[in-house]
Amino acid sequence: MAAxxxxxxxxxxxxxxxxxxxxNVTDAEILRSEIRRDLDVMEEDEQAVLYFQLMEFxxxxxLEYMDLGARKMNKAEYLRSVEGQ
Incomplete structure (x- = not known):
């Protein structure tokens, strides 16, 4: 398989x-799986791996925020917590 x-x-x-x-949990999960498969055959690049690890976090x-059993979702609050604004 080509890199x-x-x-x-x-x-x-x-x-x-x-x-x-x-x-967008469904699309995010699909992309996460695709990227994990692609990383196995990717040309060596430490920066790309670090970027992947950040996005994993x-x-x-x-996913923790979207835990619907815990509380109702508020997109603005989520974005403030993630982006720090």
């Missing part, structure tokens, strides 16, 4: 982040 370029992975991670910010924060 996937780190630039292509970076673009997918950007798309993944957009879905995380929009609280953000993804987990989103």
């Amino acid at each position: 996937v370029s780190s630039a292509k992975i970076g673009q997918k991670i950007n798309e993944w982040y957009q879905n995380i910010k929009r609280l 953000r993804h987990e924060q989103m």
Whole structure:
């Protein structure tokens, strides 16, 4: 299998982040799986791996926040906590 370029992975991670910010869990999960598969065959790039790890953290924060049993979702509050604004 041919190596996937780190630039292509970076673009997918950007798309993944957009879905995380929009609280689009289904699309975010799909992209997360695709990116994990692509990382296994990606050309070596430490920056891309670090970027992936950051988005993994953000993804987990989103999932924790989306725990519907805990409380009602408030997108503005979530974005303030994630973005610090």
